Amino acid sequence: MFKYHCLNPIADIGLNKFTGNYEKTENVNEADGVLVRSAAMHDMELPEKLLAVARAGAGVNNIPLDKCAEKGIVVFNTPGANANGVKELVIAGMLLASRDIVGGINWVAANKDDKNIAKTAEKEKKNFAGTEIQDKKLGLIGLGAIGIKVANVARHLGMEVYGYDPYLSVDAAWNLSRDVKHVLNVDEIYENCDFISIHVPLVETTRGMLNKDAIAKMKEGVVLLNFARDLLANEEDVIEGIKSGKVRKYVTDFPNTITAGQEGCIVVPHLGASTEESEDNCAKMAVKEMMDYLENGNIINSVNYPDCDMGVCTQAGRVAIFHKNKANMITRFTACFGDEGINITDMMNKSKGEVAYTMIDLENAATEEMVNKLKVIEGVFRVRVVK
């Protein structure tokens, strides 16, 4: 029996995929797996028993990835599962920045008791007029699951699209409209685009990349859209840009004390992935990944361990070892079984950066003694008897 805990509400359609072998627990300390959306986990004590964290979503900056890796806790996310939800809101963001739709709606609500509202509206509407997005230039920083979708739909809306992503995957390149201008220097986006939308993960190298130096290179009246993470922008610099007239609007999905209620900022309460479809997709994918890992030891879509998939174990035993990615580890692991005369029928070793994962199928189940021998090998973080 496995136990799981939800740090955020997770869609039932996903949770219902758990079989009778799973039980929900309100006590995180007794959970084998944790499901999470945006709950902050950095200050959380990681329970000793915990084997896996599945983020029902894309961004994992709320999870201590390295700390989890060192404890042999696999962190998963759900690539692409909420990308369409975000894409649609980015398009809405461009439209909200182009015309004062919100101002207009508020005006109507404030004048609801005016018997002549139909007539007055015709006089007032000039105050909420704007521009169109067709034929404007859109620059996308990051062409992953979301960036590609925004690029392709913007082309259909008649925009000229520039894309920048130094790590563009082959899969992404296949899915990207041929009409998107792929630039190799982000400055080309800053210098040419009327709308700039950022879709990269928040990591040390991307933190604060939309700052005053970047803004200085941009066109007068640029619209900035941030549906990725607030800390990707130096928002004090963005506010300066708005005050000076250089930045026409800043559309962000991440309210904070810098942007909330600020003139020129259109702030949405982190609604990018809050659609029925995205929530369902993410929940289903997160639960599937967690079950495959808990039951079979297979890792698919992890952000802190390599993918490693040996299917369902048909042998008597399966052992999974989390360890440092360094020389001579496999020899030492195999010796632990060889010394006891246990035959290894299959094995797989994969690495990701400084960590590695080894799965070993055995003709006989591993004994406690063998597991203890593996645990004391220098560089081993965790040994898990899957079967």
Ligand SMILES: NC(=O)C1=CN([C@@H]2O[C@H](COP(=O)(O)OP(=O)(O)OC[C@H]3O[C@@H](n4cnc5c(N)ncnc54)[C@H](O)[C@@H]3O)[C@@H](O)[C@H]2O)C=CC1
């Ligand atoms: N507002 C919301 O509700 C949501 C926000 N997000 C945020 O959006 C981000 C992107 O999501 P996805 O597109 O699904 O992720 P993804 O992993 O599919 O795409 C990210 C892309 O950014 C690229 N990249 C990394 N560093 C870069 C750099 N310095 N310059 C340019 N490109 C760079 C990568 O090569 C990758 O193609 C997430 O990390 C998350 O922070 C994601 C989903 C929902």
Ligand SMILES: O=C(O)C(=O)COP(=O)(O)O
């Ligand atoms: O997937 C992401 O990165 C998101 O930002 C969505 O967050 P949420 O699941 O809506 O709390």
